[in-house]
Amino acid sequence: MNGTPRMSSAFPSTPQTQRRPPPQYGGSQHMPRRSLNASSGLSPVKSRSAPPEAESGPLIPLDWIDAPSQRFYAFALYLALMSWRIYDWNTLQDSEEQSLWLFMKWLFIDGTFLFGLPSLRIPWLEWESATMLLLFLGHAMIDGILMFQIDLRIPAGFAAVGRSVWGAYEMAVNEHNVNPQSVMHNESLILGRQIIHILPEGSATLNEDREAFCVDGVRTEARLPITINATSPVSIDLVRIDLETQANETIHISKSQIKAMHKEASRMISYSDKPNEPKTLYHSVKKPGIYFLQKVVDETNLEVSRKRLAHTAVVLCPKAIVKPPTANRCRGELSDVELEVTGTPPLRVKYKKMVNKQPSESSFESIQPEDFYSPLSRQDHNAIVVPKRVDTEWARTRQVPVPLSEHLGQAGNWVYTIDEVQDGFGNKVVYSERDQEEQERRPRQAAKLHQSITVHERPSVSLKGCTPQKPMKIAKGETADLPVQYGSTGKGSIMDAAYRLNYVFTPDTSLSATGEHSTNPQNHTFETAKNRLTQPQIRGPGLYTLTSVSTEFCPGEVLEPASCLLQNPPEPGLTINQEEIFDKCAGSPIGLRVDLDLVGTPPFEITYKVKAKDDRHHSEGVERVAGHRGQMELTPRTAGHYTYEFLEISDSIYKKHPLKGKDLRLEQDVKPSASAQFVRLKDKYFSCIDEQVDFEVALSGERPFSVEYEIMHAGRRVKKQIENITGDRTTFSTPPLVEGGEYTVALTSVTDRMGCKEFLKDEARISVRHQKPKVGFGSIDGRRSIDMLEGKRTEVPLRLMAGEAPWTVQYVDAAGRTQQLTAQKPNDRLTISEAGTYELVDLHDRICPGQVDESANKFEVSLIPRPEMRIARSDVTEVKGNVFQKEDICEGDEDAVELLFKGSPPYHVQYVQSVKPVSGTMAPKNKDLRAALNVASLRMDTAQAGAYEYQFGKLGDSNYDHSARHFSPLVVKQKVHARPSAAFKNPGKTYSYCSVESEGEEVIPITLHGAPPFSLEVEIKHLGSVRPETVMLNDIKSTSTEIKIPHRSLHLGKSSVALRRVTDSRGCSRTLDTTTPRVQISVHDAPTITPLETTDDNCVGDRLNFGLSGTAPFTVFYTFEGHERKALAQTTTFRRLAEKPGTFTITGVQDSASGCRAGTRLVKRIHGMPSARVSKGRDSYVDIHEGGEAEILFEFGGEPPFEFTYTRSSNAERKGGRGVVLDMRSEVSDEHSLRVAAHEEGTYEVVAIKDRFCAYSRPGVKVGEKSGQKKLGYY
Structure with missing residues (x-):
């Protein structure tokens, strides 16, 4: 082919890729061709440096598919994409969202195709980047024009050219095309449009945020928020249910009140003046009760929908007081303070205790009466369900006493203060310092928010320096102070209190043989003055024993020694015996030896007088005698007759006691003798009573x-x-x-x-005990028993009466073993660590054996029980050991478990809440629970479906902390089922039905989630109806099913179908929101055909227009000039041009949905033009609510009666755009104007007008192109 001669204007040759180019010819063969191409300028590709040999050929080798075939396939793909593009444009609805999506879709497809094509390296299709960018921008512009339906008037231009060359042709009554240009056309005959826009569905909600409200003396009213959305209410009806009587009361809010509420709400920043923006209005109520919206009417006199939320409760605000306790208490007692909490249970109170200005805070939760049920303790506010029956019993205000019994172990001022209280709805009252001060200013009127207790020290007394073993001795007739030593449970005595003493006295003549009180001792009372501790005065000899002591507020304790023996020793006396002293040598007297026999309390002092005869002066002397006997020698120095006279005597008690008697006056009257003395004489001998020495x-x-x-x-x-x-x-x-x-x-x-x-003269002194030592247990709070904590030690008081330390006490412990204790103090204590009965059996002091007080020889020690917790069995289905299985429950339902406690409140429980949700994972939560009473409710968490487990691992009360050895964890399990759901498989779709039941009707597929069988509540809202109709479908056994609406619930026209409530076999139900997608159903009657002009007289050149109802396409049967004809109408309008006079008769019509032919007989006789104005010939815009209506004014020019046809089209979303025709209607008017009520959204305009003889229809209007039409409703 390369050798084929070509003209200079010919296409360039197809590039060839040589598989094995000979190396010696690789450059020379192509060099001339390059020179030729460069000189002729025929090459479509710029000359560039030769790429590597591996990249010079197409991506698909030419030996597989040659170059022309590759270009053909690429062009075929381009044509297929272009056809797809035209299809999308043709089926495009007038929707901005759909247009944007299609535009982005084709932008992506065109970019992928155009920029991916060069990568194939197909010959002749390898364009430069600038070329590809221009092609892409061109396609993007075409995509925008098509998908956004930009009207460039290109088809109209071609049509105008065609009409100018060939003329316009329409189908005539003879079923052939004719040119209607011969007929006068004037667009000004029909002017004006009525554009109705339906505002979003208005709603009204009471307390949308579920706030809590309460009223009391301070909060005299509650402002209930009413949220309105897209509506302007003119009246609102609230219903209040009284909490006490359950009587209903309707509260009507008038239009003027609503206006004032708007004015008040407009001061808030969140308020919006836009009509469709949500607004929150506030209505003040002063009475407690359950409130809910009963009826809301907007300015169009239509009832506004109300969102179903939980009822709003307005209750009395919670309050708490500290009931006045006994103002003065004693140390060691219980506080016995009671908090009185008032409100709607379950309640929570927080209080503060201040002991001598040292504060500590605490709180009680879940406070409610026993056997009280409240949904507030069992529900989660995030999953609240509107109750079907309003029961106000649980919402009533209750008074719950909360006792506080604390050990008053410290003297001083104890103050209990309420800080805050909260009820079950979440209403919280926080008491400020001002509230606390109000109680001080007005103690009678103000609430008792704090109470103080003065804790006093308990008094104690004992005797000092006087015991029965060491009696107090005084002279007869004199008085002495009973040596009372005052003390207390604190440090030292109580200086600001008066001590009241009770003591008994038995005269020494009435004492028992053992030196104890008689059976009827004398009782005495003595009271000291405040701030001055005096001692009672005693006079009579005998035994004094303290029996009790108390102050103004507290009884006290009498400590040992508590007895004092008072003695009146005998008055001192003297008797003498005289003996002359002789000189052994001379045998003459040298004096007198006087023996002194004394009575009294030694030592003695004897005053005597010595006088010589005939001497006017005398001398006095004092003889001191330590004992009861003495001897003195009177040996005068000088000779004479001497008189010795004893004048007075003094001992340790009596001083200068005169001596009287003749035998105490001696005249001078005067041998080696034997001797005797005690061996190892002691200063004093001590002996026990009834013993010998x-x-x-x-x-x-x-x-x-x-x-x-x-x-x-x-x-x-x-x-x-x-x-x-x-x-x-x-x-x-x-x-x-x-x-x-x-x-x-x-x-x-x-x-x-x-x-x-x-x-x-030798003598010995003996001190004999007056009493035997005695031992007994002391009492604690008047009882010889005590409660102790397990694992702790406690001390039991001992009372050692008489005797001298140390005392050796033998006792039998709780295990029956004999133990021994050495006590050093009269009020010693016995330390014990085991519970049981302790008994004293023997006593011995330092010298003497003692005895046990049989009335106080036993002491009982008991253990304070540890706290216990149980799970109430009333709502438990299965128990396995410590695992309790509760009944399954639905997500969001209310439930609780009752916890029963035994011990000393308050209780503290720690538990772990874990959940295995249906999907995903959740970390366990550690939670605490404080219970003020012996029963508490724990609300179960049901906000999310899954398997829940509550493990109660730790328990403590006011006496014991948690002990893993004594408490076994309890586990509560519960399964929370997810609520069922239901949804349409094809939301937004329109389903067609016939007005009568027939085979082949469409069904509505739905998808359900949950446990079958299901019960489904379906809501059907018919066009023009305010209240929807509800249909129940039961026993749906599959999660994917098809439902069929019963024909008794079908109405002609369009209706919207929504799923409202679904219930599964577990009993769980879900109320679906009003915003869930719906489907539409269109109910068709047998097709009908209606002339758009009501007169049978037509003007030549007029179009015979007929409106069809049913589902397009239609088949119309008619006769003209005796010839039967059949015509196919693709839209809801059947039109023929009246080209000549004659009789045009329509005999029947059949649509594509019903399949039946409806017989009819419409006769048209083929006779300046009428005019029509809508809304004064202007475009009028009206906004209405869902269910409301607007009035459309039609004005006519011509000769009545008039018949006109108007359409309802979808509102254009862009200026200059046109909507889709939705409905068409024919009307007749005998006047030059007609008002029609419309309640559907759309653009209403006249498409045809006819007076008595002639008719005119707007050119270019395509009537009835859409299926599923609905007739307009008029009221």
Whole structure:
């Protein structure tokens, strides 16, 4: 082929790719051709450097498909794409979204084809980049013109050229084409359009954000938000259901009130003046109750739809008070404070406790009466469902007491303050400092938001320096202070309180043999002054014992020693015996030896007077005697007759007691003697009551001896004698000392073998206990029992009465073992760690054995039980060990589990909530629960479908923290089913039906999700009807099914079908939103044909226009001039040009949907032009609501009666554009004007007008091209 001669104007030769070009000829063969091409300029491709040999040929080798075939295939593909483009343009609806999508689609296809074509390297189709860019821009412009339906008037131009050359032809009544240009055409005969725009469906919602409202003395009203969207209401009806009586009350909001609400709302930034923008109006109510919208009417007197939300509750605001407790309490008691919480349960209260200005905060949740049911504790507000029956019992205000029993372990000021309270709806009342101060200013009127308790120290008393073993001694007739030592449970005594003492007194003459009180002791009371602790005055001898102590607010404790023995020793007395002293050598008297026998309390001081006869002066002397016997020698220095007179005596109690008596006056009256003395004499001997004391005596002189001794006690003397003592030492014992007190054993004389008797001064003092030591358990809060925490230690008080430390106490512990304790204090404590009964069995002090108080020998120690938690079985379906399975529930439904506690509230529970959702994963959540009472409700989470598990792992109360050893975790499981759903498979599609039931009718496919069988509620809204019709479809066994609307629910025309509610076999249901996609159904009657001109008289040149109802295409049967004819009408308009006079009769019509022929007989007789004006000949725009209507004014010119045809077209979205004809209607008027009510959106315009004789129809109007037409409704 390369060798074929070509003309200079011929196409260039097809490039060839040589498989194996000979290397020696590779350059020389092509060089001349390059020179020829360059000189002739015939090559379509610019000369460029030769590419590599591997890229010089087509992508598809030419030995597979040659170059002409490749170009053919590429061109065929281009034609196919162009045909597809023309198809899309032809089927394009007047929709901006569809136009944009098709434009972008073809922009992508053209770019892919044009820019991908050079990569194939097909010969002659390898264009440069600039060429490809120009081609792409050209195709993009064509795509824009076609897909956006830009009218360039090109077809009209061609038609005008055609008509100017050949003329315009139309089908005439004889079924042949004629030229209608001979007929006068005047477009001004029909002017004006009525354009109706339906505003978005208005709605009204009460409390769209589900806010909580409450009223009280401060919040006197609640402002309920009413959200309106795309509507202007003129009246609103609210219904209030009283919470107490459940009586209904209708609240009517008038137009003037709504205007004021608009004015008030306009001050808010969120308010919009645009009519279709949502607005929130506020209506104030002052009464509590359940509120919901009953009726909303807009300015067109149509009822506005109301969104179904949960009813709005206005309740009394929650409040809490601290009930006035006992203002003064004692340390160690329980606080016994009670919070009274008022509101709609479940309630939550937060309070603050301040002890001596040290604050601590706490809160109680889930406060509600026992056996109380409330949906608020079981529902999730995100999944709330409108109740079918309004029950206000659960929303009523309740008063719930919350006790606070805390141990008052610290003295001072305890203040309980309420910080905030919240009810079940979320209404929260926070009390400020101003509210707290209001209580101080007006304590009677203001709420008790805080209460204070003054905790006082408990008093304690004991005696100091006086016990039965160490009695207090005073002179007869004198008084003394009972040595009371005041104390308290704190540090030191209570200075600002008066102590009130109770003590008993038994005179010494009435004491028992053991030195204890008589059966009827004297009771005495003594009270000190505040800030001055005085002591009671005592006078009479006997035993004084403190029995109780108290202050103004608190009883106290009497500590040991609590008894004091008061004694009145006998008055001192003196008896004397005299003996002359002789000089052994001379045998003459040298003085007197006086034996002093004393009575009283040693030591003694004896004042005496010595006077010589005939001497006017005398001398006085003082003899000091440490014991009860003494001896003094009166040896004057000078000779004479002497008189010795004893004047007065003093002992440790009585001072300067006068001595009277003749025997105390001595005249001078005056031998070696035996001696005796105690061995190892002690300063004092100590003995227990009822015991003997042994003494050893050393003797000197000539044996045998006879010793006399005396035992003195309480002013009494008992003389004893020991005879025939042959040794140097002897012992003797006292008789049992049955009385407590001080004893003196004195050696009075000793007589030897010669009968010489010598006076002795040696004596021993014995102190005898008045009482035996006694031990008993002390009481705690008046009881000999105590509760202790498990694993802890506690102390039990011991009371050691009498005796001297240390005391050795034997007791039997809780296990029955005998234990021993050494106590150092009278009020010691026994530390124990086990619960049980402890019993005292024996006592011994430092010297004496003791006894156990049988009335206080046992003490009971009990364990405080640990907290327990149970799951209520009432709503549990299965229990396996500690795992509780609750009934399955639907997503969003309300449910709760009841937790039962045992222990000491408040309780603290920690649990883990985990869920396995239907899709995806969720991390477990750790949560806490505080319960103020023994029962609490835990709301189950049902917001999302899945398997839920609640593991309660930790439990504690006010006494115990969590212990894993004592608490086994509890698990609650529940399955939450997803709510079913339903949707149309082809949303937006229009389905056709006949007015009578027939075979082959369309069904509506739907898809369901859930557990079959299903129940489905279908809503059918007919055109022109305000209220929709509801159809229930039950027992749908498949998730994909087809439904058929019952014919009893079908109306002629178009209706919209929506799915409203679906329920599955689990009992779960879902109410579908009004915004879900719908489908349309079009119900057709048998086809009809109607003349668009009502007169049978026509003008020559007129078009005979008939309107067809049904589904296009139609077959029209008619006769003209006796000839039967059949014509096919592709639209809803059948038109023929009246070319000549005659009788034109239509005999029948058949559409493509019903398939039946409807017989008729329409006769037309073939006789200046009438005119029509819509909306005064202008384009008028009217906005109405869904279900509303607008009035269209038609005005006519000509001779009545008039018949005219008008259409409703879709509103053009672009200026200058035209919409799709939706409906066509014929009307007759006997007047020059007619008003028609329209309630559908669209552009209404007249397409044909006819008066009594002649008719005119607008040229260029294509009537009835769309199927599924609906007739206009008139009211």
